[in-house]
Amino acid sequence: MIRRRPPAPLQDAALVAVSLIDVSAHFDAGEPLRMACAVASAFSLLLRRRLPLLTFLLTLPTVLFSDAVIASLVALFTLASLSRHRTLLAVCAMAFTLSDMTSLPSPNLDLAQTATLITLGYTAATAAAPVFLGQLVQTRRDLSLRLAEISEVRDHEQLLTAQAVLAKERAQLAREMHDVVSHQVSLIAVRAGALQVGTADADAKEAAATIRRLSVQTLDELRHMVSVLRASGGRPTELTPQPSLADLQQLVSGSGIEAKLMTDLPHDLPPTLQRAVYRTVQEALTNVRKHAPGATASLHIRHEGDAVRVTVTNTAPTRPALPLPSAHHGLVGLRQRAALLGGTITSGPTPDGGYELCLELPAEGTA
Incomplete structure (x- = not known):
């Protein structure tokens, strides 16, 4: 059974709601500017499908000024799933890591401390996760498109093969109709014509004329059928x-x-x-x-x-x-x-x- 994904607007609304929950979890009434920036960051996810890079840049200040990071991670995942520029993704992941490690307006980043290096590694892994996941989604989407193309090409080849077989069969049938059926009907018409000319009996003459007329009509129909069959036939083979x-x-x-x-x-x-x-x-x-x-x-x-x-x-x-x-x-x-x-x-x-x-x-x- 094929599972249907929710519509894109519904997905975006759900991500905005999750981001707002993340903002509320780190709500600080004493920092209204930071909270306003975080809220704006959450709503910027509505642009992620059309402008993924801009959306990530809009969410980056929230990481730099607060602990609400879900919106930025979602934007980074979207960018990774749509972009093929590995260098750009690496720079964005590094920007997220440094922004998360820095606490403005009072930065405290001492790489000489072991705890800082551990936090740096954890933050870098956190930034790398949506990048790898986005690339995985992009690869899966590309594979699905390739499989669809291969399936379409295979169906087209099968159709061409079936048409070729049908054309060959039509050519075979046209040849047999001309070589066998037309041969016999022509003989009937000739014999009937000879009988019509050579007999003195009125009834026999009329019967011969009827036979000849019907034979000629049959030949006309056979010629037409052979022409139709030959029009779509390939190289003839034997039956x-x-x-x-x-x-x-x-x-x-x-x-x-x-x-x-x-x-x-x-x-x-x-x-x-x-x-x-x-x-x-x-x-x-x-x-x-x-x-x-x-x-x-x-x-x-x-x-x-x-x-x-x-x-x-x-x-x-x-x-x-x-x-x-x-x-x-x-x-x-x-x-x-x-x-x-x-x-x-x-x-x-x-x-x-x-x-x-x-x-x-x-x-x-x-x-």
């Missing part, structure tokens, strides 16, 4: 399970286009490299379906020296392309993936009106 080279033939067979796969890659390539090859082929086939209807494709995947090369070439389209939505993230994502693996991707039209995409990756770690 498991992921496809491998063993899945290439199934991908080509289910692509919906006439394609020929030629590969001599071993199946013990690093998983990251296998996934990069698979995603490149998948994106290339998706682009052929979307932008080159009726075209055929050839896929050459080979291991040459210290590099793996993937070449996907398609012929010119035989019919107009269907207007499918695209955010153009496919090739960008492929280039990012290739760059992470130290590879490159080039793409462009061929002289016969087709298109060619080439991926080259370093085959480090291959057997």
